[in-house]
Amino acid sequence: MAALDSVLNDIDKDLDNALERLFAFLRIPSISTDQAYAPHCREAAAWLAADLTALGFETSVEETSLHPVVLAHKPKPGAPHxxxxxxxxxxxxxxxxxxxxxPFEPRIAxxxxxxxxxxxxxxxxxxxxxxxxxEACRAHLAMNAELPCAVTILIExxxxNGSQGLPEWVARNKDxxxxxxxxxxxxxxxxxxxxxxxxxLRGLAYFEVEVTCADRDLHSGFFGGAARNPIHVLSRILADLHDDDGKVTLPGFYDGVRERPPEVLEQWRGLDFTPETFLGPIGLSEPAGERGRLLIELVQSRPACDVNGIIGGYTGEGTKTVIAGKASAKVSFRLVDDQDPQKLAETFEAFVRARIPADCSVNVICYKGSRAISLPFDMPELETARAALQDEWGVPAVTVGAGGSIPIVGDFKRLLDRNTLLIGFGLDDDRIHSPNEKYDLRSFHKGTRSWARILSALGARRGH
Ligand SMILES: [Zn+2]
Structure with a gap:
């Protein structure tokens, strides 16, 4: 423990220098979506590679189909990696x-x-x-001349820009x-x-359903009561997707959905995540969706189905007595755990087709889906990291799900068969992607200390 204390002290003492290094990195306008900034992306990669090389990492900057990745290794035979x-x-x-x-003149405010x-x-x-x-690696190296674990760093x-080129690069460099x-x-x-x-992280499946009845729009005075109305057909399909308890009715929909362990539910119950705090700010008060579930379960660990748009008939000002020929809707599903977007696509299409009356037709478009990502709750590194975080922050770390996705995490699972621990020190008010983006000095400082502790704790694990 003395060794870790000296590392933490070093982080405290070196904070001003760490900030200077971060500021140098922040001054490089490495905007990835605008080709005009491509040289600056290269400059940021080179800056990082130089810093990691100076720390003794074997470092290379490697090409992808867009901007280069930085890959750095610091081996440690026999240690966890x-x-x-x-x-x-x-x-x-x-x-x-x-x-x-x-934006590229960093300052402390x-x-x-x-x-x-x-x-x-x-x-x-x-x-x-x-x-x-x-910085956590730097402090370990300064105090102990080595890291607690073997470390590989991949910075893209x-x-x-959707991690363009990265999955292909990862597939080529698995070993x-x-x-x-x-x-x-x-x-x-x-x-x-x-x-x-x-x-x-919840996954996504997205569909478009287009129902066609008559071959044109009709006058409802002539045809009303006789002609099939595609808006009625479509509405019934959409209404049938949920039962009265808010459950999705597609056969087999909940296959692969797991219950969270009691200790996680217990922790969630203790969080200040209530209809007042979560729904209040958007003008709502009553959770929709599956009955009998915690609100946080509904948005993090349970799947959901939503109609995202619906088009059909006359929607202009005043009245028009028309029976539309076509109606369409966009429907999406948020997926969890092992739900399979491919299987869902088949079930969803069959569910829709079974509800299309004679004389009508339907076209179901299926957009590219993504599976959910979830950690096995018994994975030993999770407990180790949680304990290290608690040592730093003095309160238990919460295990949560996230709404936004980081697609490469799915690729790490698929291509490398490895689980990912997502541990970050950002805050909801950091204004990421917006003007005046910030990072609390405390996030930076205690975040560095947290990683120093996590590396130590992971390195001390036996029988990895
Ligand atoms: Zn990001």
Whole structure:
């Protein structure tokens, strides 16, 4: 423990230098979606590679179909091996006039609550978060001349552009990414004083249903009562998707959905996540969806089905006595655990077709879906990381799900067969992707200390 204490002390003492390094990284306008900034993406990759090389990592900058990735290794035979992933690219900065100071001139500000913040594009998403891990490695190396674990670092430059080129690169370089577990620092804390481990991301399946009855729009005076109305047909299909208890009625829909363990539910019950705090701000008070579930379950660990749009008939001003020839709707499903988007597509189409009367036809379009990501709750690294976070923050880390997805995490599972621990120190008010993005100084400092503890704890694990 003395060794860890000296590492933590070093992080405290070196904070100003760590900030200077982060500021240098933040000054590089590595916007990935705009080709005009491609040289700056390269510059950010080179900056990071130079820093990791100076720390003694075997480092290379490698081409993908878009911006290069930085790959760095620090082997340690016999020790547990972690793969850390993050991104050096940032979102565009417009509207520029809403920034209080230029986005690529980082500064320390004090917010309304008296909290010190680092303000710049990328401060939170994801350069500040990436540097918490790098600084933790730096302190371990400064104090002990080695890291507690074998560490591979993969930092990409196209995350804000759908990670273009990355899955292909990962597939080609599987053997160089071997590790026991993946660590990602690109998520948020539960609140400014409570750390969180994001253990699940919901997947998505998206469909469009177009029902056609007559071969043209009809006059409802001539045909009303005789001609089939596609809006009625479509409405019945959509209404049939849920029962009176808010459950989705598709056969086999809940196959692969798992219950959360009692200790997780217990923790969720203790969170301040109520209809008042969650639905109140959007003008609602009563949870819809499956009856008898916690509100947090409904948005994190249970699947959901929503109609996202519906088109048909006359929707202009005044009246028009028409029976439409066609009606269509867009329907999406949020998926959890092992629900299979492919199987759902088949079930959904069969469900729709079974409700199409004679004389009518239907076209079901299925967009590309994604599976959910969820950690096995008994994975040993989860407990280890949770304990390390509690040591730093003084309160238990919450295990939560997240709404936004990080698609590469699914690829790590699929291509490398490895689970990912998502541990981040961002806050909901960091304004990522918006003007005046910030990262709390406390997130940066205690985030670095947290990684130092997590690396130590993972390195001490036996029988990995
Ligand atoms: Zn990010």
């Amino acid at each position: 972690v793969l850390f992933y993050g991104h050096y690219d940032v979102q565009p900065v417009d509207p520029l006039d809403l920034w209080e100071t230029p 004090t917010d309304a609550k008296g909290e010190k913040t680092i303000v710049a594009r990328g401060a939170s998403d994801d350069k500040g978060q990436v540097m918490t891990f790098v 430059g196209a995350e804000e 160089r990414l071997a590790a026991d577990v993946v660590l990602v620092c690109d998520t948020s804390m539960w609140n400014p004083t409570t750390p969180a481990i994001t253990s699940s």
